[in-house]
Amino acid sequence: MATQLAKQADQGRTLSEAVVRVAACWRLTNEQLGAILGLSPATASRLRSGSVRLDRSGKEFELGQYLVRLFRSLDALMGSDDAASISWLKTANLDLGGRPIDLVRSIRGLSDVADYVDDYRAQV
Structure with a gap:
């Protein structure tokens, strides 16, 4: 049981750090990051500072x-060019019906945008 709890805590730490790196690379505000994750901007700020971690059960x-x-899929498509990724996220996409940065604020939108990028990547 203790090993399981330690593993979950480690997963939470690892994912929290990855999410914070994504937010930094894409220059997401605390409000944007919070909206994507379903957290308040204050909690997103605490996540960035390391005082809060994502809970495996949440x-x-x-x-x-x-x-x-x-992030990983878009980064691969854009050749690790963060500026190109940010530009893509902020540009209206006719296939998706809006700007990806706005769409990812909902669960459905985040899933749709991730699927879209994965599908496009599979074609390349």
Whole structure:
């Protein structure tokens, strides 16, 4: 049981750090990061500072996984060019019906954008 709890805590730390790195690379505000993860801007700020971690049993953990998945896929497509990724996120996408940065604020939108990028990546 103690080993299981330690493993979950480690997963929470690892994902929290990855999410914070994504937010930094994409220059997300605390309000944007909070909206994506379903957290308040204050909690997003505490996540960035390391005083809060994503809980393996919470919805924010699952949303964080989707965010990291989107980041990895988009990063591969854009050749690790953060400026190109930010530009793509902020540009209206006719296929998606809006700007990806706005769409990812909902669970459905985050899932749709991640699936879209994965599908596009599979074609390349």
